[in-house]
Amino acid sequence: MPKKKSQFTDADDALLEELGVEVEVKKASQYTKEEERIIAGFEEVQRFFEEHGRSPQHGEGKDIFERLYAVRLDRLNELEACRELLQSIDHQGLLNAQMNGPESKPETEMDDDALLEALGVEAEAGSIEELKYVRPSKEIRAAEEAAQRERCEDFEQYKALFDQVKEDLEAGTRQMIRCDNKTDVKIGDLLVLKGQTAYIANAGEEFRDQNGKTDRRLRVIYSNATESQMLQRSFQKRLWEDDAARRIVTPSDLGPLFSDQVEEEDQASGIIYILRSKSDHSFIKEHRELIHKIGFTNGSVERRIADAENQPTYLLADVEVVKTYRLYNVNANKMENLFHKFFSPAKLTIEMLDRFGKPYQPREWFLVPLEAIDEAVERLKDGSLSEYGYDSKQAKLCLRTKVF
Numbered sequence: 182m183p184k185k186k187s188q189f190t191d192a193d194d195a196l197l198e199e200l201g202v203e204v205e206v207k208k209a210s211q212y213t214k215e216e217e218r219i220i221a222g223f224e225e226v227q228r229f230f231e232e233h234g235r236s237p238q239h240g241e242g243k244d245i246f247e248r249l250y251a252v253r254l255d256r257l258n259e260l261e262a263c264r265e266l267l268q269s270i271d272h273q274g275l276l277n278a279q280m281n282g283p284e285s286k287p288e289t290e291m292d293d294d295a296l297l298e299a300l301g302v303e304a305e306a307g308s309i310e311e312l313k314y315v316r317p318s319k320e321i322r323a324a325e326e327a328a329q330r331e332r333c334e335d336f337e338q339y340k341a342l343f344d345q346v347k348e349d350l351e352a353g354t355r356q357m358i359r360c361d362n363k364t365d366v367k368i369g370d371l372l373v374l375k376g377q378t379a380y381i382a383n384a385g386e387e388f389r390d391q392n393g394k395t396d397r398r399l400r401v402i403y404s405n406a407t408e409s410q411m412l413q414r415s416f417q418k419r420l421w422e423d424d425a426a427r428r429i430v431t432p433s434d435l436g437p438l439f440s441d442q443v444e445e446e447d448q449a450s451g452i453i454y455i456l457r458s459k460s461d462h463s464f465i466k467e468h469r470e471l472i473h474k475i476g477f478t479n480g481s482v483e484r485r486i487a488d489a490e491n492q493p494t495y496l497l498a499d500v501e502v503v504k505t506y507r508l509y510n511v512n513a514n515k516m517e518n519l520f521h522k523f524f525s526p527a528k529l530t531i532e533m534l535d536r537f538g539k540p541y542q543p544r545e546w547f548l549v550p551l552e553a554i555d556e557a558v559e560r561l562k563d564g565s566l567s568e569y570g571y572d573s574k575q576a577k578l579c580l581r582t583k584v585f
Contacts, residue, residue: 431564
């Protein structure tokens with residue numbers, strides 16, 4: 182490949198050489214933008230392998246991201262052009278695995294757009310052959326409407342954010358809702374487009390297009406370490422066209438979580454209840470004001486605890502209901518698990534005897550002051566709970582190290 186002609190004269194080069202300055206001519210990329218996207222998508226699968234020690238797998242019980250990576254790896258395995266492209270960086274042997282039986286489509290029957298969608302790539306070329314050998318002539322024209330993705334050079338600044346979002350989705354502190362034709366986007370929004378988490382990192386000045394409509398250029402960072410400078414209207418159009426597109430939100434974005442501001446259309450989800458035990462156990466008596474059970478029910482709390490003195494889950498003693506929170510518009514079971522995980526550093530670890538004299542360890546009981554539980558609820562309401570953790574030594578919520 183011929184070198185790019187230097188913009189300096191021979192005299193300039195001589196002077197710079199005397200000063201000890203090397204003039205570096207930037208090399209053109211050896212890959213097309215489409216190939217770079219495929220490589221970035223494969224590297225994301227490789228990161229999964231490094232973290233989990235195995236290839237991503239299919240299955241309803243698997244994490245949504247793992248299922249996406251599994252589909253992506255299948256598609257890469259099916260296409261010879263992709264295998265050849267990635268062979269030199271496939272140090273884990275991910276592309277040498279056998280295909281998953283007769284349901285796998287042969288290469289000649291693969292739909293290119295379906296392949297690119299699974300890879301997190303927006304198709305513009307006419308066929309997969311163009312990915313490897315031809316730079317499409319319409320790339321320049323298409324860039325004005327929907328900018329091409331390219332490798333994100335400062336992705337390390339955003340990686341912790343994507344990791345936190347994934348953790349929050351699994352914990353339930355964030356949820357995904359369907360996008361529609363009214364979906365707006367702004368700086369700081371998190372969305373899922375073509376199977377990739379997208380973060381709106383920045384936005385340019387607004388302008389009017391040739392039809393007199395306002396628009397602006399967005400800097401969108403994707404979870405596969407790529408980015409695009411897409412027009413806002415084009416990005417919104419992509420969200421509307423993608424049936425699987427989702428907005429990632431905190432529960433507080435969905436409307437009232439609790440029963441103080443309920444509208445007619447809000448859906449009741451259940452009740453989170455906080456209990457204190459009236460047990461005569463010496464440790465429980467000493468710390469009665471701090472020991473609380475966090476539970477969930479779809480029905481009546483009173484019926485739930487009616488036989489408490491005969492149930493090990495209630496410490497074989499009567500209980501006092503100290504607080505209840507009626508939930509709306511959320512998966513209340515997940516919300517209960519969220520509180521259990523949040524307060525897990527203060528989980529009560531004592532051994533008790535059941536009615537038959539057999540030892541057991543109580544579950545769902547925590548050595549946490551009621552004030553801390555109330556604060557966690559308030560943080561959940563305003564969407565800031567994911568920024569906090571529970572410090573059992575200080576018996577209070579503390580700010581985590583800021584992710585972003």
